[in-house]
Amino acid sequence: MHVMYPREVVDEALRLTFLGLTDEVVAARCGVSAQAVRHWRHGTRRSRRAEEGRTAYCPVCGTGTLDPRAYSYLLGLYLGDGYIGAIRNGVDYLSVFCCDTWPGLIEECAAAISQVFPVGVFRVPRQGCTEVKAASKHWRCVFPQHGRGAKNERRMTLRPWQSEIVDAHPEAFVRGLFHSDGCRVSNRVRKRVGGRWKYYEYPRYLFSNTSQDIVDLLTGALDLLGIPWRSRVEPKPPHRDAVIVSVARRAAVARMDSFVGPKY
Numbered sequence: 115m116h117v118m119y120p121r122e123v124v125d126e127a128l129r130l131t132f133l134g135l136t137d138e139v140v141a142a143r144c145g146v147s148a149q150a151v152r153h154w155r156h157g158t159r160r161s162r163r164a165e166e167g168r169t170a171y172c173p174v175c176g177t178g179t180l181d182p183r184a185y186s187y188l189l190g191l192y193l194g195d196g197y198i199g200a201i202r203n204g205v206d207y208l209s210v211f212c213c214d215t216w217p218g219l220i221e222e223c224a225a226a227i228s229q230v231f232p233v234g235v236f237r238v239p240r241q242g243c244t245e246v247k248a249a250s251k252h253w254r255c256v257f258p259q260h261g262r263g264a265k266n267e268r269r270m271t272l273r274p275w276q277s278e279i280v281d282a283h284p285e286a287f288v289r290g291l292f293h294s295d296g297c298r299v300s301n302r303v304r305k306r307v308g309g310r311w312k313y314y315e316y317p318r319y320l321f322s323n324t325s326q327d328i329v330d331l332l333t334g335a336l337d338l339l340g341i342p343w344r345s346r347v348e349p350k351p352p353h354r355d356a357v358i359v360s361v362a363r364r365a366a367v368a369r370m371d372s373f374v375g376p377k378y
């Protein structure tokens with residue numbers, strides 16, 4: 115006879131399993147039998163039913179509500195540095211790769227994931243970066259852009275419900291995109307003025323991506339915000355050309371500073 119465990123217990127067990135712990139260790143930590151953990155992992159008919167019950171909550175296909183601002187930000191991160199992969203039994207994980215140079219962004223990413231979807235978020239240290247991860251059966255509902263191959267090799271268009279959210283929260287979307295594939299740089303230029311050398315700072319925002327679709331999503335949001343931008347193609351042989359979007363006018367940079375700012 116199988117006990118139906120609370121969702122939190124199953125979630126925690128799958129999370130620990132995903133971290134690489136054995137069934138026995140996971141069972142001991144969660145206070146369940148190793149057999150139960152094995153069932154959740156392997157997905158017998160019973161445990162699949164249990165899992166369906168566990169994950170009926172979904173902000174897109176289920177009864178949940180979607181936090182639009184957090185979603186808009188996370189969508190920007192996902193389009194830049196995100197990836198959806200399969201674990202087992204229809205459970206997927208969302209991974210966002212965050213550079214270790216910016217610990218604040220790692221925390222903001224983790225916070226956005228749990229605001230969008232109430233799942234356990236964990237951090238896996240990688241070479242020079244941290245993989246922020248969360249498991250769910252519904253990541254493909256939340257980000258229907260998933261698919262085989264690199265993002266720059268397939269169409270990246272938003273579903274109507276996603277466009278609505280981005281149009282309502284373009285600042286969060288732009289912030290997410292710049293936090294993943296963008297940066298704020300400052301060029302220091304020395305100029306001779308009235309016989310004296312003076313330094314001038316020219317801050318600008320740069321965004322680089324090899325998917326024209328993703329660039330179009332960014333520039334569409336910038337247009338909506340009335341922020342002027344320019345773009346150029348940067349050849350990167352043997353790889354695909356990158357498109358660089360630059361926001362450089364003083365007023366535009368000031369506007370971007372009000373909701374993006376430097377990485378931290």
Ligand SMILES: [Zn+2]
Nearest residue numbers: 172175252255
């Ligand atoms: Zn769903």
